[in-house]
Amino acid sequence: MSRLARYALVLCLLAVAAAVVSFVNGNWLGVVWVLLAGVTSNMWWYYRRGTQSSR
Template sequence: MAPSSPTRRLPLFALVVCGLAVVAAVVSFVRGAWPVGIVWVLLAGLSSNMAWYYVRRARLERASAEANGVSRG
């Protein structure tokens, strides 16, 4: 198994932040703190977009490396 590189960890961290933000948003809405809940929803959206960005960038880099005949471990 290859060591975990930062490019593999970033999407995972972003998804963890997204999940925690969703949980925090639900708790905030249940407690009646609507403005705080909205901020958590916005943070969840931002971290979700970051996760997709990093996954897509890694895929494009891998495809580019394969097209150029470069092997990346």
Template sequence: MGDTGRAPYARPPTTPSTPVTPPTGADPMPRLALYALVVCLLATTAAVVAFVRGEIWLGVVWVLLAGLSSNMAWYYQRRAKAAGRAGAS
């Protein structure tokens, strides 16, 4: 859009063995696992409330969402552990 006067961001050189992290230094994978776990817990709570109120079909939908989000949490946590092991060696 225009020249801000700052030097352009230069990415550091990476090799296939070093993981690429955002410029902030944050590692997004454990955060995604945490978000998926929170969604799983909320969906489980919503399923229990739906079943207690007698809304069977809505409860089933919440159970399916809880299953999906728990699989996502497991996947992202496993991916973070694998990245940690690859970075340590």
């Protein structure tokens, strides 16, 4: 797995954790964190697939 894929995965997990914390606290800002998690998960799939096809 490339370095960019690892960074995207870590960022996705952090965004999911931030979304959970926001929703537990009753803050609707968690919607932004959910959207960020979606974008970073797509980045992870893209970078992961790119490194597998280049081998």
